[in-house]
Amino acid sequence: MSAPSPALNTPDTAAAPAVTRIGRFYISRELSRGSIGCVYLGHDPVIGRDIAIKTFNPRLTAAERHRYEQQFINEARAAGLLSHPHIVTVYDASVEGGMPWIALEYLQGRELSKLLDGGHRYLPEEVAAIVWKIADALDHAHRRGVIHRDVKPANIFMIRDDQPKLVDFGIARSPNRIPEKSADPQGPVTLVTGNRLVGTPNYMSPEQASGKPVDARTDIYSLGAVMYEMLTGRKPFTADSADKLLQQIACKAPAAPHEIDSKIPPALSQIVMTAMSKRPEKRYETAEKMALDIRRYLVRQRRARRRMKIPVPALEQHDPQAVQQERGALFWISCLSLAAAAGIAALAVLR
Template sequence: MQQKILNQRYELERKIGEGGMARVYLGRDLRLNRRVAVKVLHTQYTSDPQFLARFNHEAQAAAALRHPAIIDIYDVGQDGDIPYIVMEFVEGQDLKALIRLGGPLPLERAVQIAEQVADGLDAAHRAGLVHRDIKPQNIIIGENERVKITDFGIAKSALSTSATETGVVFGTADYLSPEQARGLPATHASDIYSLGISLYEMLTGKLPFTGDSAVAVAMQHVATTATPPSQLNPRIPPQLEAIVLSAIEKDAARRPASARAFAQQLRAYRQIGDQGTVVRPVPPRPVPIPASDATVIAPQP
């Protein structure tokens, strides 16, 4: 990218990431003199006015979220034909890289990470937003093990066509909920499932489903029972295994009733560890999600 300063305010210093939808740059807000991350859309997405309108709407909705576990969005704008989002810059490592480097995480660490993500999802769901693309690549582990969820609001806008209309599963299928794989709308239960798959991977170092194509993996989410994680990592106690398997139930109604309920289960496990039986909190009523929510997963980032 030749342009180095967007709207005479955001200086782009160097590229720090790239995915199917956008490039991410380390930048500086010249007005406030602070480091930021700037996500710039690829050119193929900039010629569709309807897409850009949805993109801006969702980014603005996500910008209203304020939670310690969610990346702050500072600004949404366009400089000429360059749409961009300005976000909080966090020093850290994405969870996927952490798993690749170290294999299974210590049980306590994995549970703490999942608990923080569930807390962030609870805040988003209560605000009427569904992430739709929860996966370790979208979870940053920063200083003092603080977790930050990235790409809120991006997944819905990333593709205007649903899986049912194209017959194609977009984005990363490894963490796709069964209902999304069937082309149904994503709900808060879909985010819980994706977080459950991420926790499974943290605890075992492996994904429950693999295949030669995204569609093959997606169909396993629909029809194949996951290997109990304790068979891959014998250190996982029955209480923790039950929490993981509950989160990745095929039937959304059998998963924790909300992200808050899932976080409470994880907290209860941490408080008593392997001793006794995990106390199941009384689940709050599910958070209603607007029926207009999109059904597809966005490429990362």
Template sequence: MTIGHIGRYALKQQLGEGGLGTVYAAYDPILSRTIAVKTLHLSVAEGDRATLDALFLNEARAAAGLNHPNIVTVYDAGLSEQGVYIAMERLRGRDLRQLLANGWRPDIVQTAQIMRRVCDALSYAHSKGVIHCDIKPANIFMVGRTLPKVVDFGIARVAHGQDIPALEGVVAGSPHYLAPEQLRGESIDRRCDVYALGAVMYELLTHRKAFDGKSLQEIMNAVEHGRPLPPHELRPEVPKVLSDVAMRAIAHDPAQRYRSARQMSQALKEWLEAEAEIGTEDGSQVRPGKRRLFVAALAASTAIGVVAGWQLLGGGDSPIHGADTGPPPSDTAIAPPPPASSVAAAVATSPPMPADSAAATPAAATEPETPPAVSAKPTRPHTVAKLPPRERETPVRATKPAPAATGVVQLAVAPWGQIEVDGKGAGVTPPLAQLTLPVGDHVITIRNSDFAPRTVSVRVQADQPVVVRHRFGS
């Protein structure tokens, strides 16, 4: 069912509504896909509306130029009777604010993974000259427990730079995560995003906000003059390294923070890699395998010891591996059982197991030489023929074919394009950002209904990504 139209998009249902606008599920009839459309509606004077519309459109165009797996993809922006609208990919999931409100608490590793990916997204945006200015849980949309997507680029930046009463609520709506220089209305740079990253990380680690209060003034006073306890002092299970990362990011002085989101991401990456190494070296990870090896070796050694003891007890002249099991010759004397110490010595001097004996059965092991039986009558010695050692049977193991080598092709297409690889459809970019193809030569065709197609030949290598760039209409 269609409830209305904005531009060429058919609105299907309302997904949410906030102070800045409304989000709808919509359908794009040209590209035959479901998208999300966000409308911005602000009560401003007519003289301010045209200025604001132009500013928001400029920010939307800047956001549309961002192509990152942890940033929502913007397809289109324009003006309609309802005001400025932004068409973007439709996300399935819930934002971090909703998840936290419903009681979800990521563990320590999940927190580091989420924050590192958000840092990577902002580092990429900063490299393109785009500052978010409003990082908070509500603008981190979770499509998986550790897969965030950053949304609403540019909207807060427009509000920050305009002295318009209708926009005051935009800034005041999330003061818990705003840097002191933002609250004071001073000039800002990418370090205000670093501050917000630290405030969100602090909340995930401690389950409380770094700066809080019962009123806007109390919150702003806490941001300006307060200094929260480090997370590891509030929750002893929080590693001090991660606690230090969050505290550095929310430093009051921008010069004391990480100089960029990339630097903060690197700190989180180093901790995650160190944690992974500790996990592989932890005895709890390795001990089960060692325990299985020990049990198998003990069983095999016990079997050899039993065979040796049994032979000492008089069974040495009987075949072992399925030969004739008939009665022994009549002149075979039955030896009396040796003392217990002799059996223990025989077991103790059994030959050591080979390195791979844990996987072998006793039947596959090389048998020890059969000792001569001890005769009960010294005048009638009896010699038992030695059995030839049995050759070890080498198990035949099926070999798995090696997986075909692949490489990555990164896509940078504007405004959009349908991708074909070797004549077969591969998807639409954006949101498609990269292709994984077998190593070798491939033909990639990019189609847009408004322009002539673009065809390129690429050679994919396993160790070197290939970048395909094209802007239609240029």
């Protein structure tokens, strides 16, 4: 489901709510509205916190609600399995008066897509720090059997010091998913569900674009496409029709990011191209391995900055996870260095 994110709207776009209460939550105002979904700012009187309530657009007909209700419930089921600092938190979900709703973490910020469309360009290290966190979030989801299937800038929400949150699990594949009535619940995830595209064409993997079965590596490709756009300022493929675009995704290799902009580090360019390999078996086997490659790059850059006494970017300053993981990486790098040194010393003694 393409529905608005649980974001804070500016005052001129906020609207009076169509409802004043959903479940136990009091509704103060409407945050955003899409063709299918609507997000309200709510308050939980029990916990005493603000939340985002996602439900159907009140203008939908009964038939339209029935059509999307299953997908809406599946979003709550998929996201509800996950608990990660870079995945939006689901607090509660229910159906009231035939209207399903999801209570979500209230995020204040902007979608990555709006930042990119507005001309914002990230430095290579900033791109690496953001994508690393999303890769780690995807690894968390994949380990729990959840495949997002629609990773794109519009579903990456940027908050505080440009910290990302993966949102909108409306078309995610999960173990507790309610299957389509016409589909085999154990069958493969494919491109078309109910005669409509599953995913967003610009960020689809080749197997998605070809209507073939997909697995978790489709998310890795999509994240690579997002990283490509963040680094270069352009999408990997563009075309004047969806058919041509899907054909390019399925058959054509994009230019490497560092070939488009020589300022892009080749190491990051290689990570992107590995993630975006046409054949799934040529990509990173897991999102964890992609995250590890990005982390190694960040560790090398941080060590180089320290040698040159260059300040750490704000994006990484207040990230305890980054510091902790970097220390772990430096620990193992030190161990490997000591082991290598010991091996050389042993050889010298034997000689």
